[in-house]
Amino acid sequence: MTLEFEHRPSESAWVERVWRSRSTDTTAMTSIARIHWDLVFWEDADGMHAGIQGPESRASEAPVPAQAEFLGVRLTLGAFLPELPVPELVDRFAPLPGDGRSFWLGGTRVRFPRFETAEDVVLGLARHGVVSRADPRRDAAASERTRQRRTLAATGLPHRTRRQIQRAAHAAVRLQAGDSPSMVAHELGYFDQPHLAHALRRFVGRSATELATAAGEARPLSLLYKTEADTDR
Template identity: 50%
Template sequence: MALDIEYRSSPSPWVEGVWRSRSTDVATMTAVASPRWSLVLWEQASRAFGAVQGPGSRAAGAPVPEDATFFGIDFALGATMPRLPVGGLVDGSAELPVVTRRSFWLDGSAWHRPGWDDAEEFVGRLVREGVLARDPLVADVVRGAQPDLSPRSVQRRFVASTGLTPGTVRQIERARHAAVLLRHGVAIADVVHGLGYYDQPHLARSLSRFIGRTATSLRTGAGDEPLSLLYKT
């Protein structure tokens, strides 16, 4: 069984990355936690589907349509659709109501389906039409800046834009980074030290919650289900 995934980063400040994949003899996968929401379009048996996938606060099993092709845009932290608040999509999704192989319905309008090479152009149209908005405070907090606001105000605005607290986002990003390092053969002790975990049990708890794997299984490639997209954070 296989879930072949191709990923590229994006130069757009609104987009974290663009990906495409194909499923072959796969019924389920482990969806790792992700602090970002995504637009996902897929085709199966000559039918088209689409959804806005919310952030994932934990690893969870997910069904995979058989013999399907997928295309996704992962939006940058802080990007949001005002008329579809991301906070209501954490660990969930919103199915797009009308999807064809050429277009789909989003935010009350029909949009031409984007592809691998024109994803940023599509996102630019969303911005110009007011479908996408962004709170620059989120990027400042992620970079470690201290906004001139009370901690409660910062947390409220961060959660409103991302659906998650700054602490949860940092934990997810660290666990994803740890998983990438382990899959590349880095020693467990080096990951613990390099990423600031207290000890190996601390790393183990984080991986179990956010990745759904143990450190050993990530290093050896063992696991009954394929993992969803992982990339170096």
């Protein structure tokens, strides 16, 4: 079974990454934990659809519509929906109403985006106040407890959990590239290989062996890539 992803980083202050994919014979995938939330669009035999996939605190099995094409817009950390707080989206998918050409979010009608210009959709939502963003300048003068409370409200995940998710994703990318589990555990600050194995199972849903070989390909993984924040232990 295959579920290949094409993705690109974004220079937008609102968008972290844009991705697209296509399902063929795939009916389920392992959705890895992640700290961002996505706007997701897909086309299948029933037409065009839209939804919001919230941050995910753990790896889980997710259904995949057959013979469908997907487009995802992953928002930057700290972007949130004033009418739908991000903590309410954690480990949840929220479908959005649409008419085949456009979708509605926060009372705003928006045309379905394209891969090349997906950022325009988020900018339009931001102009209408549908999407907002945490202000780092305000947080700079706040206490650590206040910053953590604001970040939790904007991201839905505690700081410690976000770091664990990012580190596990970084470990998975390195294991897929051929690095040894012992090297990855040592260089990314895990206590030992069992500690690494526990993190991989919890946040990625794969063992080190499955990531390094074809053993885990019976059910494909969701989008996995290295980010600048991956080096933060």
